[in-house]
Amino acid sequence: MSALWKALASALSQPACRLSDSHASIRGADLLAAIERIADRLLGLGVRRAASRLDNGLAWLNFEFALQSLGCLHVPLPTYFSPEQVGHALDLVGVDALLLPAGVAPAGAAWRPLSDWPLAATGLWLREPRSTPLPSGARLVTFTSGTTAQPKGVCLEDELLLRVALSLGEASAAARVERHVSVLPLATLLEQVGVMAALLAGASVHLPSLSQLGYSGASGLDAKRFLHTIAVARGHSLILVPQLLEGLICELEAGFELAQPLRFVAVGGAQVAADLHQRAETLGLPVFEGYGLSECGSVVALNRPGSNRPGSVGLPLPHLRLRIDPNGELQVAGARMLGYVGSTSGDDDALDSEWLSTGDLVRFDDDGYLYIAGRRKHQFITAYGRNVNPEWPEAALTAQPSIAQAFVHGEARPFNVAVLVPRGSDRSDAELQAALDQVNASLPDYARISRWLRAEQPFAIANGLATANGRLRREAILARHQDAIELLYAASPNPYRSAGREMGLAV
Numbered sequence: 001m002s003a004l005w006k007a008l009a010s011a012l013s014q015p016a017c018r019l020s021d022s023h024a025s026i027r028g029a030d031l032l033a034a035i036e037r038i039a040d041r042l043l044g045l046g047v048r049r050a051a052s053r054l055d056n057g058l059a060w061l062n063f064e065f066a067l068q069s070l071g072c073l074h075v076p077l078p079t080y081f082s083p084e085q086v087g088h089a090l091d092l093v094g095v096d097a098l099l100l101p102a103g104v105a106p107a108g109a110a111w112r113p114l115s116d117w118p119l120a121a122t123g124l125w126l127r128e129p130r131s132t133p134l135p136s137g138a139r140l141v142t143f144t145s146g147t148t149a150q151p152k153g154v155c156l157e158d159e160l161l162l163r164v165a166l167s168l169g170e171a172s173a174a175a176r177v178e179r180h181v182s183v184l185p186l187a188t189l190l191e192q193v194g195v196m197a198a199l200l201a202g203a204s205v206h207l208p209s210l211s212q213l214g215y216s217g218a219s220g221l222d223a224k225r226f227l228h229t230i231a232v233a234r235g236h237s238l239i240l241v242p243q244l245l246e247g248l249i250c251e252l253e254a255g256f257e258l259a260q261p262l263r264f265v266a267v268g269g270a271q272v273a274a275d276l277h278q279r280a281e282t283l284g285l286p287v288f289e290g291y292g293l294s295e296c297g298s299v300v301a302l303n304r305p306g307s308n309r310p311g312s313v314g315l316p317l318p319h320l321r322l323r324i325d326p327n328g329e330l331q332v333a334g335a336r337m338l339g340y341v342g343s344t345s346g347d348d349d350a351l352d353s354e355w356l357s358t359g360d361l362v363r364f365d366d367d368g369y370l371y372i373a374g375r376r377k378h379q380f381i382t383a384y385g386r387n388v389n390p391e392w393p394e395a396a397l398t399a400q401p402s403i404a405q406a407f408v409h410g411e412a413r414p415f416n417v418a419v420l421v422p423r424g425s426d427r428s429d430a431e432l433q434a435a436l437d438q439v440n441a442s443l444p445d446y447a448r449i450s451r452w453l454r455a456e457q458p459f460a461i462a463n464g465l466a467t468a469n470g471r472l473r474r475e476a477i478l479a480r481h482q483d484a485i486e487l488l489y490a491a492s493p494n495p496y497r498s499a500g501r502e503m504g505l506a507v
Contacts, residue, residue, distance in 0.1 A: 002139070004158040004165075004196075005068045011199045012065075021057035021207040028199075031062065038066035038119055042097070045114070048129065050097040051075035051090055053187075056207045059122050060186045061195070063099050068158070073134070075141045075153075076187040079210070080461045083107055085143075085151060092153060092341050093141055094132030098125045135338035142189045144294050144467075153341030160297040160335060161193060167299070167317035168197035172237065174305035175264035175286065181235030182207045183226070183244065190268060193298045194239045206233045223247035227256050234260045241269035241470045243405075245287065246276060246398070252283050266290055266302065268313075270470050271372060271391050273399030277310035289313050291372055293358060296320070296335040300358075301370045312369035322370065323355065329376055330362040331355040361389065378474060380411035386446035388416065393439065393447050394472075400435035402427045405459050405466075407477045408449060409485060415450035417488045419481050421458045451488040456480060 009032060011017060017028030026034075042050070050067055052074070054060045060076075067074045075093050077086055087107060090098065098106055102123050105111070111125040134141075138155035180198035182205060184191035198205050214225030227248060230238065240248070245267050252258075261284070268290045280287040290302035291313035300322070303314035316322045320334035336356045361373040374389025381387055390408040397406035397418065404423040410416035420432055432452070440448040455477075459465035464476050478485070 002068065002071060002158040002162075004162040005065075007162060007200055008065065008068070008196065011202065014202065016202065016204070017199070018204040019058060019061065019207070020204075022209040022212045024058060026058065031058070031065075034062055035065045035069060038062055039069045041118060042066060042072065043070060045097070045126065046129075047072060047097040047126075049073040049075070049093060049095045050099065051077055051093070051095045052099040053077040053079060053081070053086065054099060054101060054122065055079065055209050055211070056182060056186050056213075057209060058207060059119055061205075061207065062119060063122075064186075064192075068139070071139065073139060073141065075143075076192070077143070078185055078187040080185075081143075081151075089143055089151070089153065091130075092132070093134070094130035096127055096129040098127075099123070100125065132341075134341060138338050140192075141341055142192075142294050154294045155338040155341060156294075156297055157338055160337075161196065163319040164193050164297045164299060164317070164335065165196040165200050167319045168193065168302070169201035171302050171304040171317060172197070172264050172266075172288075173201065175237065177201065177203050177237040177264050179204045179206065179233070179235045180237045181205075181230055181233045183213055183230070183238055183240065185210060189294050189298045190292065191239055194266070198237065203237070206235060208233065221247060223251050224256070227251045227258075231256075231258050231260075236260075236262060237264040237266070238262065239266045239268070242267060242272050242276065242398070243470050245272065245280070246404075249276065249279050249283065249285070250401075252285070253279070262286060264288065264305070268292060268299070271374075271395045272310075273395040274311055275396075275399035281310070291360075291370065295337045295356060296332050296358075297337070300332060300335065309365075309367075309369045312365070312371050314370065315368055316370065324362060324364070325357070327376070328361045328363075328373070330358045330360045330370075332358060380409070382410050382413060382416070382446060388447050390474075393418075393443060393449060396439045396442065397436070397449075400439065402431045402435045405455070405472075407455075407459070407472055407474065407481075409478060413489060416448065417485055418449045418452040419455050419477060419485070420452050421455045451491065453481065453484050453488060 012028035012032050019026055019031055050072060052063050064074055075095055077089055099122055102121050106125050110127040114124040114126060117124040135155045137157045139158045140156045141153045143151040143153050180203050182191055182195055195205055208229050213229050214222030263286060265285055265287045267287055272289045288303040288308055290299050292299035299317060301314045301316050307315060320332055323331050325331055333355050359376050361376050363371050374391040379387055379389050388410060393408050394406045397403050402423055403420055405421035407419040408416055422432060436449055436452060457463060459472055465473050
């Protein structure tokens with residue numbers, strides 16, 4: 001039995017521990033009994049590597065904890081993965097069991113259903129075990145959304161997950177969280193460790209379904225329904241990505257009131273614009289920005305009560321160490337994956353070193369707070385030789401009320417252009433131009449946006465233009481809008497410098 005499962009079992013057994021979803025509420029001790037029944041069934045079946053593809057809820061947590069108690073490998077698959085991505089992940093890992101919603105069947109003839117599976121509203125499917133090599137000690141494989149069609153499987157051990165969860169609990173302790181509401185998909189590593197951290201800190205957990213939260217398909221979100229679900233749950237803590245934070249703030253600014261104030265709102269996945277921080281502060285929202293990556297077990301740094309510096313991603317968590325290499329790239333020691341699926345050593349000459357390179361360009365201030373400048377591989381060099389990290393102007397653009405998403409491009413070009421997704425189809429070109437002018441006024445000339453166009457459609461998981469946590473798939477966006485971008489460059493040598501203003505080109 002791993003130290004992680006011992007700690008979680010102890011937390012679940014506490015009298016005050018309760019867990020709930022859209023359909024039921026249960027004491028932690030009763031969930032432990034249900035977990036034992038599921039674990040006994042899995043043990044009898046000889047399951048060693050299992051995957052799940054479920055909505056958020058108690059069933060997901062029941063299965064995950066049953067696998068943890070047995071020391072079996074779990075591969076949580078996001079519901080937004082395409083059938084091709086699901087098949088790729090299952091075959092890559094060599095999964096021998098797959099948990100799906102009742103009535104849903106996996107693709108392929110190799111799978112056979114189990115007739116007497118005890119977990120309600122789900123069905124377990126089995127196939128012959130496959131001898132795919134994995135790093136020793138791997139207990140969880142989380143698939144990064146990445147920038148390619150086939151995501152990479154990151155292998156993690158229980159010991160690292162426990163250290164991350166305990167560090168998160170320590171960082172948020174001053175907020176006195178008694179009830180955590182899970183609003184990101186549970187297949188997301190950040191939400192998994194967030195739930196573990198809440199339980200280990202003595203909090204109860206509510207797991208509403210994604211549809212109850214207002215998610216629709218892979219990219220839609222009903223912000224009013226999202227906020228209503230949070231309000232009814234009467235939770236103290238949330239984990240959000242910046243787009244969800246923006247939706248939350250907009251609804252609160254429009255007059256929606258929470259019956260119970262939030263105490264701790266952690267935000268990660270992408271940079272939070274300064275304007276968004278200011279709006280949150282005006283509303284009294286306790287927003288704490290953080291930073292992490294799957295290869296380090298999720299969270300690496302986090303702002304926290306009493307140590308919150310907006311604009312930074314906070315101080316390093318206590319279980320790890322950080323440094324900056326000569327090229328300005330962040331490196332992490334003390335928290336690292338075991339490797340990627342398909343290689344016992346990872347990718348990965350990097351795993352032979354104590355320090356893991358993150359690919360992120362960063363700086364520390366004099367007090368040790370970490371600031372992210374952008375991805376090293378995303379940085380482009382203009383035709384004038386100036387380095388630009390596009391996340392910087394993109395964050396400023398999406399902080400504008402009229403702009404939901406933004407992609408900035410200028411590699412080897414005399415000026416920069418942007419592809420903009422308006423916040424609502426009724427936003428006029430004049431509104432978007434006014435927002436861009438306001439942003440440009442705050443940027444140096446080499447980072448300003450000279451021309452722009454409307455995106456063909458929002459950057460979403462479903463169309464391959466965004467990852468699960470809202471990060472842009474840059475190569476895909478550029479390829480999708482390449483012809484229209486070329487027209488922008490052909491229209492003027494540098495319209496920002498020559499005319500100062502330029503209406504967008506709708507495509």
